[in-house]
Amino acid sequence: MARYIVTVTPPTPNGDLHLGHLSGPFLAADICRRSLMAKGHEVIMVCYSDDYQSYLPRKAEALNRSAADYGALMRRAIVLSSELAGVEFDHFPPARDNPWFRDSVEHYLDCVAEDVSAQVVSVHRCPNCRKWGHEAWGRGGCNSCGTSSDASQCEGCASKPIPALMTGMTCIACGTPMRMETQTAQVWALGRHFETVAAWHATRGMRDDLRDYLAANLAKTSDTWPITRPGDAGLPVARFGGDPVHTWFMGLSGYRAAVKEYLEDHPERGRFADWWSPQTNLVHFLGFDCSYSHAIAYAVQQVCDPSGPTIGRFVTNRFLMLDGDDFSTSRGNAVWIKDVTGLYPADAIRLFTALHAPETKAENFVMAEFKAWVQEVFRPLAAELTRAVEQGLPAQSTSRWTGTAAAIACADAARLDSFSMQCMARSVLRLLEEVRAAPAADRPAGYRLAIDLIAPILPTLSETLARTLTHEPA
Numbered sequence: 001m002a003r004y005i006v007t008v009t010p011p012t013p014n015g016d017l018h019l020g021h022l023s024g025p026f027l028a029a030d031i032c033r034r035s036l037m038a039k040g041h042e043v044i045m046v047c048y049s050d051d052y053q054s055y056l057p058r059k060a061e062a063l064n065r066s067a068a069d070y071g072a073l074m075r076r077a078i079v080l081s082s083e084l085a086g087v088e089f090d091h092f093p094p095a096r097d098n099p100w101f102r103d104s105v106e107h108y109l110d111c112v113a114e115d116v117s118a119q120v121v122s123v124h125r126c127p128n129c130r131k132w133g134h135e136a137w138g139r140g141g142c143n144s145c146g147t148s149s150d151a152s153q154c155e156g157c158a159s160k161p162i163p164a165l166m167t168g169m170t171c172i173a174c175g176t177p178m179r180m181e182t183q184t185a186q187v188w189a190l191g192r193h194f195e196t197v198a199a200w201h202a203t204r205g206m207r208d209d210l211r212d213y214l215a216a217n218l219a220k221t222s223d224t225w226p227i228t229r230p231g232d233a234g235l236p237v238a239r240f241g242g243d244p245v246h247t248w249f250m251g252l253s254g255y256r257a258a259v260k261e262y263l264e265d266h267p268e269r270g271r272f273a274d275w276w277s278p279q280t281n282l283v284h285f286l287g288f289d290c291s292y293s294h295a296i297a298y299a300v301q302q303v304c305d306p307s308g309p310t311i312g313r314f315v316t317n318r319f320l321m322l323d324g325d326d327f328s329t330s331r332g333n334a335v336w337i338k339d340v341t342g343l344y345p346a347d348a349i350r351l352f353t354a355l356h357a358p359e360t361k362a363e364n365f366v367m368a369e370f371k372a373w374v375q376e377v378f379r380p381l382a383a384e385l386t387r388a389v390e391q392g393l394p395a396q397s398t399s400r401w402t403g404t405a406a407a408i409a410c411a412d413a414a415r416l417d418s419f420s421m422q423c424m425a426r427s428v429l430r431l432l433e434e435v436r437a438a439p440a441a442d443r444p445a446g447y448r449l450a451i452d453l454i455a456p457i458l459p460t461l462s463e464t465l466a467r468t469l470t471h472e473p474a
């Protein structure tokens with residue numbers, strides 16, 4: 001038995017949770033959490049609300065609300081939506097006004113202090129409304145891939161753009177072309193640790209696109225990264241004269257703070273020093289566009305902090321499209337979790353989402369296809385599994401079934417080095433096809449295995465079936 005901390009990249013609390021979030025880190029992390037627990041491991045799964053993200057004040061300004069109040073409200077909405085989809089976090093705290101969060105940010109600032117120095121940097125600024133183009137308020141062409149991007153992190157290629165080389169930077173607030181200005185920022189020379197980080201990553205399984213990304217980016221051992229953004233969102237810190245540390249530096253701090261606060265409230269789960277230690281395995285679920293912060297910057301923070309967990313696994317995802325267009329909170333092009341869980345079983349949403357997860361490439365969600373699938377595939381499947389359980393199942397399966405290619409593929413997809421909820425879902429459905437085609441006497445042991453394998457994806461149905469199996473009253 002081992003300890004695992006599973007993390008989910010924090011959503012910006014500028015809106016509620018939608019299917020794009022679920023198809024990315026949220027559902028995959030929950031399926032991973034349930035798989036690990038089924039194997040007898042101890043798991044803490046955390047996220048937090050990304051209150052210091054600069055897209056939040058932009059949204060709050062548009063709604064004539066305070067960013068703090070709106071962010072707090074949206075955190076509650078996101079936590080509720082997660083629960084509706086069966087995604088169960090142990091802790092999901094706010095970042096804003098959270099002493100645990102600040103403590104962890106100060107901790108990692110201490111860890112990297114000798115690599116940080118004040119430098120003059122070039123940043124876009126609107127000559128009209130004077131907003132800085134660090135992130136939410138400016139948009140232009142990424143100097144690496146050319147797609148439309150802010151100056152912080154490109155959603156197209158996951159690079160951190162070089163502001164001076166970006167094209168057509170325009171102010172989001174007033175539409176005026178931005179100009180370069182200079183300001184003094186704290187700059188982190190993190191590249192000097194890249195060889196150590198690369199050696200760690202070489203021991204871990206990960207998707208090919210992340211492997212390629214890391215090979216290209218960790219070769220830049222003179223890489224630097226400004227960690228304060230004067231005039232923009234972030235956590236103001238005294239050591240930098242009150243300048244805000246931007247949110248991308250603070251993700252690992254958020255996970256650490258969430259674990260620490262959770263264990264303070266749940267001493268029965270163990271001591272923080274025993275959990276946040278080199279013996280614990282970290283598993284991060286993240287959008288591919290967060291690869292720089294997570295698999296590079298936080299990995300360097302970990303190298304500089306021998307008391308914490310070692311560099312863990314990084315499970316990346318690409319984007320889900322909606323009817324061929326991007327999911328977008330700001331444009332309202334989304335399928336909201338509260339809407340869809342009010343109309344369809346959460347298990348159906350989970351299985352369909354897993355089957356069509358955008359793991360290594362973008363996938364497209366079409367509501368009409370989902371509706372038809374629920375009727376034609378999901379409801380008959382749930383009835384079939386219920387019938388099989390009512391007719392009686394053995395306590396364990398047999399090698400007749402555990403040795404099949406489909407069962408082996410499903411077990412392999414649940415391993416952290418090759419984790420794939422899509423492969424788990426597809427192989428268990430393949431196994432069920434084989435069970436249906438088998439002689440009647442062989443089927444109960446096949447259903448037994450299929451039900452065990454599909455349990456992390458269909459938690460509600462699995463709980464009902466488990467009660468039937470043990471004849472517990474509902």
Ligand SMILES: [Zn+2]
Pocket residue numbers: 126127128129130131171172173174175176
């Ligand atoms: Zn402007």
Ligand SMILES: [Zn+2]
Pocket residue numbers: 142143144145146147149154155156157158159
């Ligand atoms: Zn790009």
